[in-house]
Amino acid sequence: MSDRKPDYDLIVFGATGFVGRILCGYLLNQKVDSSVKWAVAGRSQAKLETLVAELGARADGPPYLTADATDEASLRELCAQTRVIISTVGPYALYGELLVQVCAETGTDYCDLTGEPQWVRQMLERYQAAAQSSGARIVHCCGFDSVPSDLGVYYLQQQAQQQLGEYCDRIKMRVRAAKGGVSGGTVASGINIIQEARLSSRLRQELNNPYSLCPDNSSTVTHPPTLVPVQYDLDFQEWVSPFVMAAINTRIVLRSNALLGYSYGKRFQYEEAVLTGSSVKGWLAAKGLSAALTGLTVATAFSATRRLLENTIIPKQGEGPSQASQEQGFYDLRFWGVTASGKTIEVKVLGDRDPGYGSTAKILGQAGLCMAQDFAKSDKPGGFWTPASMFGNRLIERLVKAAGLTFER
Template identity: 55%
Template structure:
């Protein structure tokens, strides 16, 4: 069925009482108010928790509408979708709890965005529901948090600048995390542990997770070897040591899907990779080896049942997170280096003004939902999109105007 224009709400926040859901809800209330520029509601399974959230938000939230729906209740989810044009979901790990809502959105023609970073789940959703989403007109946009908006929109911005400056896109782009201050969210850690658990038990999944084109449309493959940093390495461009970036596994796949959905705008042999800068000299080298070893130990321990319980004791749990003060003290600084086929180079910078996994993610997710609700033409085709391939310049404007992100060209040569 196709979505009717007659809906009560522009958007609904599903999972509003989760840690990121609360940040998102507060952001929407403070930025857009109630019933002014946007009609919106909060939703979840617990009426008491939703009412407590309203109380915590203060008098401005007294008229905030509440919708009751459980993530496993198909009828309730469809009833919720029927009332709105856009659903923003924070209920993860999505591989465990996310499919019924995606299915409900697809079947009711409701636009949807979330903050998943679970590549194996995205692949399943695309395989199962893409044709139906195209038929109903539902636009589904995964990865609208720290993974993968800064990377995806960062590459989109760099390529836009390269086309304007050089008259062609960059065939190779590398992203380097120059600085980052913040904590992993409990939800992100739970999702990463679930991926490790599934991959440990399924050789086929391990092979799929190693494929940089695993969520790209069939036929979109590059003959060029895709770089993938596995250990410590020295970067001659910035003269620093590098370590693997834990979010690179999902971000690279989103960027390749973005390229495919834009008709290979970045080139059919486009290459992309991500890494963390760890500093110069012996200190930077030791840090790079330390991060590499730590990541390997985390994923190995998470994949094995006897050690998984021990990891769970020392990592943040879903629903836990830093204080508002700590969120505001966080930040990130990402550098992108792009090179055209004939060697022209552009270096750009993307920054965020809050903790990447919480404060900044809440704001990015909110603006992605607003962009879906107000900026994308109704005739734009349904299906499974990425942030840059569907929301592109409209989202960039919202991120810089409201969400504390900056996009800047540092150098061209």
């Protein structure tokens, strides 16, 4: 670790990307300059100058710094100038490792919006010891995947303890409704996972293990599949279909339980799915969504069909919806839990922007601010944390106050 005093509290790396630009605009609108000294960073000086000029049209634009995700020296210089880095540079499995390594080695706190479980596992294995030694707090998955799920479970468990006197040992999350597109970066990350899995039997085995991100990488409890098949959910009295984000969200929630000292219990189970309705139409919708997900997975596994999709329906990286479309987006997530004694409880998490862009940018921004403002190095030791185990109620409070989320029974 360097003895040099950082110039900034927070740097947004990848600021000129689509989510990065939304994030910077959000920080500016929040007027964080009065309490946090922040800057933007990226590879292209010209794009950074354009971004700062655009931001400066509304107020004083933030300072900018240049750094390349593949250039270790530039990343070390970047880390020397800040206490916290927010990274939006993905797919992280392709472009994210070097920055995580440098942050772990220099004691620089870090958060991102990855949804790539195989990459998160690799980072844990390679840099956990360095982060613990340097004091760097590394928090992956600070966007729509997996903050609403992770903190939704955390919130439900607190309510269960207060109202029922015990934690739930089984929780379901169901997507009641959502509007908004998936980001090009998310799609690119998903395609990369599929391509890696085709070439690695070890990765295929890992992706079948819901406990792959837990410290001991296993459990004596048999956990349901992370992708729930089409079925009728008796607790919600509706048909359900697989939820694509369940693969990462389930693993983060299970890791949070482990990092919180298994406060949810050693036998805790969690699953996610999409509600499609109670009638025959609901069954047909569930079957259709499941078939579409399977078809997309198969199509992206082969180069010819993948290129066709990339040239037609899949959004490109750096592209995204208009401001108006983001503002028209939303999501409604319902959580249902049952205790060992059979008592049940329900809560919901609502978001006021599209999940893939507008809400993700606000969530990520508040995670970075929470790390910069609310947690001294003495409050949490270095290592790889999850949103719930690192931030807990402090981030819930921030999201409710300034990011358009609602947590309620």
